[in-house]
Amino acid sequence: MDGEDKEIKDWVTRQGSKKPKIFMGRTGKFKKMKFVGIDVGGTNTDAVEIEDGEISYVKTPNETESVVKSLKKIGRDADRIVVSSSLPLNVLHERKGGATKIILIPGPGLDFSYLGSTVKGYVNHRGDIVEEIDPDELREELSDKKDNLAIIGKFSNRNPSLEKEVYEEALNLYKDSEIALGEDVQGLGFPRRVGTTILNAKIKRSVYSLTKEIRAVSSSFFYFKGDGGIIPDFVALENPMELVNSSPATAALGSYYLTGEDGLVVDIGGTTTDFVEIVNGRPRISEYITLFGHETLVRSAEAWAIPVGGDSFIRFSEDPLRIGPERRENAVAFGGRYLTPTDALNCLGEEIGDYKKSIEAMKEVSNDSKSLSDDVIDAFVESICRESSKVNPSKIICTGYLGRYLAPMIGRRLGCRYITPEHAEVANAVGAAVSRISLALYMRIDTDRGKMVCNGEVEDIGKRGSFDPEEIVSIAREKVRELAMEEGATEEDVEDVCLTYFDSYDVIRGGYRNGQISNCIVQISPGISSEVAR
Amino acid sequence: MRTGIIYHEAYLKHEQSPTHPERRERLAYTLDQLREEGIFEDPRIGIIPPREALLDEILLVHERGYIDLLKRMAVSGGSIDLDTRVSAGMYEQMVLAAGGALTAAEKVFNGKVRNAFALIRPPGHHAKPGIGAGFCYLNNMAIMVKNVIEKDMAERVAILDWDAHHGDGTQEIFYNDPNVLYISIHQDGRTLYPGSGFVDEIGLGRGEGYNICVPIPPGSSDDTYRLILNEIYIPVVEEFKPDLIAISAGQDNHFTDPLTSLALTAQGYAQMMREAVKLSEKLCGERLVTLLEGGYSVEGGLPYVNLGIIAAMAGMSIDKIREPEVYKEVLNRRRRNVRGRVERTLDELRHILRDYWDCFR
Structure with a gap:
């Protein structure tokens, strides 16, 4: 194991062995709570701070240490930091996970x-x-x-x-x-x-690096999981696939917080466009998702995505021209070398970034840059509408940094209502920030060895007989409530605990029941924290 | 979907006592294995919930007095014999097991699946019209077959009972019936419960020749079963031309079974099932129904046996179906060379049956 790996491994073990202290600043009743949500997208890292209902944010381009830079600006005395990152998903999207x-x-x-x-x-x-x-x-x-x-x-x-x-x-x-x-x-x-x-093998390294980067400025934080739950960072490193599809759940939570309405969320990012339906304020959950042709055991918000976003590379040489699937650089308006849908919007009159550069670059490609830009946006909107119409939405909520430019076009073409809430460009980070401490608890009880393991922490329970399944689940429920409240969750937020996995079997040797091993995952039901309730 | 697995969580509830051989781990371990193999998510396989058997459907086989007795015992508790106790609530489980067998046949006949495996408990093949026995209460197989014929789904049914014990209940129910061919391969009755099933038990009256018992000696393994399938089962069934192939799939002939002395392997089961599937393709539009009977090797081979049977029914590869290597010793201790004795039995059978089957002339 090389030096860097060992270092990461060491602090993972170190952090894992003691109780993480995520909750840092709650000293007195009268202090205002400050929640920070970070969304590492394909192009930008958004950091949102919510204090007393007021939203402020910073957007940082995803270059080196973008999370660190944003946290230095915004998250210093936060009561809670929750990170959602599409970095691992993009690694898979762009096939950069290696062989x-x-x-x-x-x-x-x-x-x-x-x-x-x-x-x-x-x-x-x-x-x-x-x-x-x-x-x-x-x-x-x-x-x-x-x-x-x-x-x-x-x-x-x-x-x-x-x-x-x-x-x-x-x-x-x-x-x-x-x-x-x-x-x-x-x-x-x-x-x-x-x-x-x-x-996991393909994304592990990128999640390790990200975690290490964040740890450098914040002693502890939570990761947002694909099913809307949040877990301490060191727990996430074991099965990073749980983080991979976090963007839809954050988009759903954030959109609902910003609008208070159900509908189809169309989250137009730089690299991909994600679709997720909100029903009764929550995304639907799929038990097992299939990603990139691999059937997985990952639980996640029901969502789908297309590799088409504001920074997608455009193949002008193909007829009809093709957008995506890869993102090469930033849009020309943000210093890149290749034209993107964002640049096309600038040629049609928007003023996103250094819009003059977009116009110049488009002119180099075509004498009729306006009509070419029309074609680009038409193809872009068309691919989004094709995906949206799969669920016949009666209302779309457009988020992401191009959401507000494209929402009217998409809404018109689909013939449905559209909403672009204020702060829609950082809806995902808002979703991470407003999440209640929907802590997940991985519990394993082994009666033969007399051990109980909760999120990696081993407890002695002494040798004893079998538990009823109900008993195990209720122990886990109590435990996760207790842990979430230690992390600062309110009583109201921990009421609803769902069981997401259970498996128990007897260990029989030579005809005798020697013990029982049970695995159980419970989770505070995801939702918006009562502390920031609208 | 090609293969339906009839299963209900209530099938895990049936337990006479925690240490009785017919206990719930039988199915629990199998289900864990099937889940781990991803069986339930394979597009070729679907889980089908059973319905309950109706009283009228049960009465086609069993006497009303016996059913009343079972119902009473299931309230107050009681005992049919030393091995077969009835405890509170058990009647519902019996009715759901028999209903599982009926569901399997219905799904096969209405074309929902090509074949079906009812993972039911409690088992049934020792149960007779007026009395249960040997861990069996209602004869699931007989109830299924009688109903299939009564409801005009089929005219002729061929049953293969490969449970290590002779299915004396099923035999008795169809002993006079020329429309139901009953072939049982079992450990010699002189060495195992229920002590019946000899070569001369060939049926009575119009049913004469339609009951075939193949007793095999302790230590018999895959090659013995292959021989019997090739020499007796396949030719007779081809001549009988059934509308449905039914299998009483006991799993107590496995070499790890604690109650019997046979030595079949998981691979052997899978191959037998593959032969039965081939026969169903050739003779009766792929219609095949398999019912779970006995099988008590709770800690040993059951998960691999059930997996092998399902894989063969669903047309999956069975190449890697086998027991873990730690069991090799057990197999070697149990397996014996019985070829000569089996061949003598088969000669005798062919001689006895030559007047009834062209293939033996």
Whole structure:
């Protein structure tokens, strides 16, 4: 493991071993609360501060340390910092995750050899190791080195030993931040665990770096998850795929906070345009999402996206011209070299950034730059409308930095009402800032070993008999309420706790029930904090 | 969707006592395995909830007096025999198991699925019209088959009962019936409950020749079953030309089963099922219904057996279906060379049955 990795690993362990103190500044009853939401988009990093209902924000271009720069401007004495980042998603979108070597430990069962390289070894349904790894075969398989590595064993979340064995061997060739293990992904379903872990391997490094960057200025913070929950940063590093689709849930929460209305949120960003429906103030949740052709065990707001945004690269040479899928640089209006839809808007009379540069550049491409710009925006609006019409919206809420320019065109073409709330350009960051402490708790109880693990923290419960499933869930519910309130949540905010995963099985040896292992994830239901309620 | 799995959470509830061999882990472990393999998300497979069997449907097989007795026992608690107790609330579970068998057949006949596996509990093949026995209360298979014929869905049904125990209940119910071919492969009755199922039990009256018992010696493994399928089951069923192939899929012939002495492997089960599926494709428009019967190897092979059966039914690859290697020793201890004895049994059977089946002439 190289120096940098070790450093990250060390503080992750360090932070993980003690209770994170996210809540820093609440000294007296009369102090005004200050909540900070950060949204790292494809182009800009938005930081929003909400204090006493007043919203202020800074936008920082995503160059180096954009989060740090924004936090230095805005988040210094915040009571809570919540970060939503589309960085890992963009890594996947732009296929910058590198090539992944996939080592499977599937043992007997269905034939999964189509998913990756298979090595010997097997953990059975009770978590027993019933087949061992063959070290020679493993070394041979590993020798085919790629950019990163995913290791997935069947039933590995019932016993990770075999995955750990492969991991130890792999450290000779890979850095810790390049290796993802299946055990960190909760839930049964080997093919989906494989899909999730492969994607984890591709994004792990970027989430590590981001976390490290933020840690440099803020001792602790929360990440916003795809299903609207928030978790302490160090918990997120184990299964970063949970963060990957956070943008739709923040957009939904932020839009609802800003408008108080249900509808289809069309979030037009620099790199992508996201769509999410708000029903009764909340996004719908999909239990398991499929991303980039990989079926995953990731729970997330039901949303869909197209790789088309304000900074998308335009292929003028194709007929009809094509927008996206990649983003190369900023728009010309923001110092880039390639024309984008943002520049086209400037040619049609908007004044976004250095709009004169856009006009000049467009003139170089075409004698009739206005009609070319029309074509660009027409194609842009058309692709957004095509996606929107999938759900027949009666109302659209346009957010993101181009939202207010495009909303009337989209609304007209769809024939529906459109809203562009004030601060729509930072709706996602608002969503992160107003989120209640919808803390998720990962709990594992092992009665045989007498241990309870809550978000990585081990507690002794002493040897004891089995629990009823209801008993386990109610312990978890109480625990997550307690933790959320320690973090500063109000009683009102922790009332509604949902169970998102449960799995319990008896450990039987030689005909005797030896113990019981239960895994359970509960979460304070996502929503807007009562502290900032409109 | 190709294969329907009939399942209800209530099937996990049936438990005579926590240490009784027919206990809930039987299904719980199998379900964990199926979930981990991603079976329930495969587009070829769908979970179908069972309906309850109606009293009239049950009465096509069982006597009213016996059903009344079961209902009374399910209120006050009682015992049919030493192995077969009835506790409170159990009647609903029986009715849901029989209903699961009916649901499987209905989905197959109305074309919703090509074949179906009812993962039901409690099992049924020892239950007779007037009395239950051997962990069985209602004869799920008989109730399904009688109803399929009564409701004109099929005229002729071929049952293969590969449970390690002779299905004496099912045999008795169809003993006079020429429209139901009952073939049972089981551990020799001289060495295992219920002590019946010898080669000369061939049916009575119009049903003569339509009941075939193939007793096999302890230690019999995959090759024995393959031989019997090739020599007896496949030729007879091809000649019988059923409208439905039904399988009483006991899993207690697995080499880790604590109550029997047979030595079938998960791969062996998968291959048998693949043969049955092929036969259903050839003879009866792919209609095949599989019902779970016994199988008590709670800690050993059950998850792999069920997985193998489902994979074969759904047309998935069965190449990697096997037990973990730690069980190899157990298999080697249990498996015996029984080829000579089995061949003598088959010769005897062919001789006895030659007047009823052209394939044996």
